[in-house]
Amino acid sequence: MQEKDQNRRDARSAGDRLVAGHVSEDPFAAAFKATRMPMIVTDPSQPDNPIIFCNDAFRKLTGYSDDEIIGRNCRFLQGSETDRETVAKIRDSIVAGRDVAVDILNYRKDGSTFWNAVFISPVRDEAGTIIYFFASQLDFTTVKSREADLAAARHEAEAEVAKHTANLRAALEARTLLVHEVDHRVKNNLLTMASIVKMQARIATDDRQRKTLMSVLNRIEALSTVQRKLFTLDDVSKFDMSEFTRELVTDLVDATGRKDIRLSLDLSPLLVPAVKATPLSLIVNELVGDAVRRGLSDGGGDIHVVVRRLNGHFLIRVEDTSEPVEPDRESAQLGKLLLEASALQLGAEIQRKQDGRKTVVDVVLLVGDHQESAH
Amino acid sequence: MKVMIVEDEMLLAMELESEVEMAGHQVTGLAMSSAQARDQLGKAKPDFAFVDIHLMDGPTGIDVGRELAAAGIPYVFVSGNIKRIPPDFAGALGAIEKPYTMNGMKNALVYVSAIIQGDDSGAPPASLVLAEDANAGKSFG
Numbered sequence: 001m002q003e004k005d006q007n008r009r010d011a012r013s014a015g016d017r018l019v020a021g022h023v024s025e026d027p028f029a030a031a032f033k034a035t036r037m038p039m040i041v042t043d044p045s046q047p048d049n050p051i052i053f054c055n056d057a058f059r060k061l062t063g064y065s066d067d068e069i070i071g072r073n074c075r076f077l078q079g080s081e082t083d084r085e086t087v088a089k090i091r092d093s094i095v096a097g098r099d100v101a102v103d104i105l106n107y108r109k110d111g112s113t114f115w116n117a118v119f120i121s122p123v124r125d126e127a128g129t130i131i132y133f134f135a136s137q138l139d140f141t142t143v144k145s146r147e148a149d150l151a152a153a154r155h156e157a158e159a160e161v162a163k164h165t166a167n168l169r170a171a172l173e174a175r176t177l178l179v180h181e182v183d184h185r186v187k188n189n190l191l192t193m194a195s196i197v198k199m200q201a202r203i204a205t206d207d208r209q210r211k212t213l214m215s216v217l218n219r220i221e222a223l224s225t226v227q228r229k230l231f232t233l234d235d236v237s238k239f240d241m242s243e244f245t246r247e248l249v250t251d252l253v254d255a256t257g258r259k260d261i262r263l264s265l266d267l268s269p270l271l272v273p274a275v276k277a278t279p280l281s282l283i284v285n286e287l288v289g290d291a292v293r294r295g296l297s298d299g300g301g302d303i304h305v306v307v308r309r310l311n312g313h314f315l316i317r318v319e320d321t322s323e324p325v326e327p328d329r330e331s332a333q334l335g336k337l338l339l340e341a342s343a344l345q346l347g348a349e350i351q352r353k354q355d356g357r358k359t360v361v362d363v364v365l366l367v368g369d370h371q372e373s374a375h
Numbered sequence: 376m377k378v379m380i381v382e383d384e385m386l387l388a389m390e391l392e393s394e395v396e397m398a399g400h401q402v403t404g405l406a407m408s409s410a411q412a413r414d415q416l417g418k419a420k421p422d423f424a425f426v427d428i429h430l431m432d433g434p435t436g437i438d439v440g441r442e443l444a445a446a447g448i449p450y451v452f453v454s455g456n457i458k459r460i461p462p463d464f465a466g467a468l469g470a471i472e473k474p475y476t477m478n479g480m481k482n483a484l485v486y487v488s489a490i491i492q493g494d495d496s497g498a499p500p501a502s503l504v505l506a507e508d509a510n511a512g513k514s515f516g
Contacts, residue, residue, distance in 0.1 A: 180456065187455040188384065191474035195390035198477065202393060217477065224474035247479075247501040254500055255478035 007047060008071030014043050015052035015070060018132075038062075038137040040074070041123075044130055048073045049094065052132075061139055063109035074135065077116070079107035090120065097122050097130050103140070115144040183231060190224045215331045219338065222248065222285035226277050239277035241284075241316070242267040242307045248281075249288045249305055256292065260300025268308040272367075279342035280365070283350070284316060286335045287361050290327070291320035294359070299323055301357075316363040323357060376488055379421035381406045381439055382453065383431045391425060391453075394477070398484045409435035416446065423491055424450035426467070428459055440465040449491060451483070457504060464506035471502055478502075 018041065019029065032039060038058035040051050050071045059066065062077060078087060086104045093100035099121045106116040116137050123132040194217060201213035229244050230236070246267055253263045272280060288305065295301035301322025308315055343350050348365045378395050380402060382388040388405045395402050403421045406412035408431040424443055428436035436452065437460070443450045444466025452460055452470040460470055468490070471483050479502030489497050499505055 184455045187474050188387075192384070192386055194474065194477070195386050198390055198393070221474075221476040221478075224476060227474060228472050250501045251476060251478040251482060254482045 007050065010046055011043065011050040011052045011071035014046065015041070018053055038139075040069075040135050040137075042074065042133045042135070044094075044133060049133065058137065061108075061114070061137060062106075068109070077106040079105070079111075079113065081105050081113065082107075090118070093120065094122075094133065103144075113141075114139045115141045179231070179236075183227075187224075187227055190220065190227055194220050194224060211328065212330065215328075215334060218289065219282070219285065219334075222281055223278065225251075226281045230274060230277065233271070235271075237274050238271040239274045241270040241272050241277075241280060241314075243269075244277070244281055245284050245288075245305060245307050245316070248285060249292075249303070252288060252292050253303070256296060258296065258300055261292065261295040262300070262302045264302070264304045266304070266306045266308065270307055270309065270314055272314075272365075276346060276365075279345045280316075280348075282338050282342045283346075283348070283363055284318075286339050287316070287318040287363070290335065290361075291318050291322075291359070293327065294320055294322040294325055297323045297325045310364065313364055313366045316365075317360065319358070319360045321358045324359075376400050376422035376491055377403045377419070379403050379406065379412070379415060379424040379448075381412045381424060381426040381430065381436060383407045383427060383429065391480070394480055395484065398481065398488075400484070400488065406430075406439075408432045409439050412439045413442070416442070416448075420446070421448060423487060424448060425453045425471075426450050428452060428454040428456070434459065437461065437465050440467055449487075451487065451503065467506055469499070469503050469505040469508075472504065475502055 033055050035055065036057050038061040039055050040058055041053040042049050043052045046052075050073055051069055052071075054066065054069050059069065062069070075087070082105045086102050089102055090100055090104070099119070101117070101119045104116050104118055105113055107113055117140050118135060118137055120133055120135040122130040123134050125131050197213050197217045197220060201210050201217065204210040204213060225244060225248055226239075229247070230239060232243075233240060246265060249263065249265070253261055288303075291301075291303045295303060299322070301320055304317075304319040306315065306317040306319075339350060342348070343363070346365055348363055351362045351364075353360045353362075378400050380388050380391055380395070382391065382405065385405070385407065388407070392402045392405060403419045404415040406415050410432065412426075412430075426436045426440050426443070428434055430436050430439070436454070440450060440452065449468050451468050452464075453473060453475070454460070454470060455473040457470045457472050460467070464470075468487065471480065475483075479500065482500035483503045486497050486500055486503060489495070
């Protein structure tokens with residue numbers, strides 16, 4: 001105890017000597033004393049490197065009086081929550097005589113804590129020997145707590161986002177599943193409808209009846225082909241008119257088994273809004289069906305189909321060269337109705353030109369760029 | 376050729392049976408589940424099969440397909456969702472997408488029966504997606 005008191009007295013007298021070395025009007029000493037930045041000086045030549053001087057700001061920060069500070073090692077500011085690694089870093093730097101800047105949790109006299117940004121730097125004499133250590137402190141508890149608040153808020157926001165993302169993902173999965181299920185049912189129902197009509201056609205003994213049923217079947221199957229082509233593009237709101245036309249016309253011509261019906265295609269990808277798929281496909285089905293029927297007459301024929309953009313609008317052209325035949329009156333009447341209704345719905349123009357054995361039908365659909373686009 | 380039809384919708388199966396017979400082939404049996412398919416395969420070996428993916432006992436058409444492939448019986452899937460077919464096509468020649476058309480099925484039958492008789496000179500019809508093309512990321516459309 002006596003020894004301790006002696007050490008304290010030594011520390012105090014060292015501090016006094018330090019101050020005495022500066023005349024009272026010394027601006028550096030005055031600044032040291034008056035600054036709002038807490039500062040201390042320690043003396044490494046004494047046992048345990050005690051504080052020999054502190055300024056008013058340091059006393060305010062820590063809540064200790066001069067008597068309680070002078071002669072003690074800085075570690076009295078540490079407490080149970082102070083990070084041991086940070087303490088070790090300070091100690092190592094002092095032993096090595098290096099500058100050190102760390103953030104450390106310190107304790108006031110009343111037990112409250114503050115985050116201290118400490119900078120410690122050795123002070124050397126002319127020979128290079130360390131005579132003092134100088135340390136400045138900065139209470140950045142408010143910054144630290146704001147950081148903690150921000151981090152907490154960020155974690156909370158991230159958790160919220162993760163939750164919403166999971167919900168959205170689940171909703172998207174449910175929607176995708178539903179779309180697939182509905183699509184599957186529509187497909188099955190279309191095939192079931194077609195099957196019922198085919199069964200009735202097989203049962204029918206009257207040729208007229210059978211023809212009528214096959215005419216109905218043909219239109220149902222056009223819709224089946226539309227349904228198969230829907231949702232196949234990455235953009236499910238679009239429908240590729242060219243793909244549809246290619247499949248419809250090749251299936252139809254192949255099934256005739258006639259080598260004398262020669263088919264040529266000039267198709268460019270043409271994406272139309274899915275809502276236009278049905279009327280447009282019914283138009284193509286009627287025109288191609290007509291051309292193939294004409295080609296079925298003796299001598300066959302040539303069929304040429306064009307699907308492409310034309311001056312920003314799009315064009316579907318069905319051209320055939322064959323012996324004109326008298327069409328089935330009822331079937332032709334249904335075809336005409338379907339063509340007219342679909343064209344009316346789409347605002348499409350249908351132009352038919354006939355020159356001897358050659359028939360050319362143009363369907364021009366006037367569309368804005370916002371409604372359709374080619375690849 | 377002798378054709379087996381594996382399809383859980385009886386109406387569609389019967390109609391397909393008529394189409395197959397109209398094209399001059401014989402139908403060895405209609406199976407609505409994988410168990411029925413196995414049972415029929417144990418009794419008679421067809422030359423070819425149509426296999427729906429979704430059967431009465433679930434999406435077991437793929438298992439039936441693998442067993443057909445293992446037994447050396449060529450087949451095609453007939454499904455409303457050909458995206459569900461595994462990348463290796465489970466050994467199938469290809470797939471016909473529902474709702475197929477009468478012409479599409481007719482053309483596929485002509486092509487398949489030619490292939491089975493060893494004639495691969497014909498071009499595949501638009502209605503049949505071949506396994507090799509599907510695997511190459513293409514499809515006949």
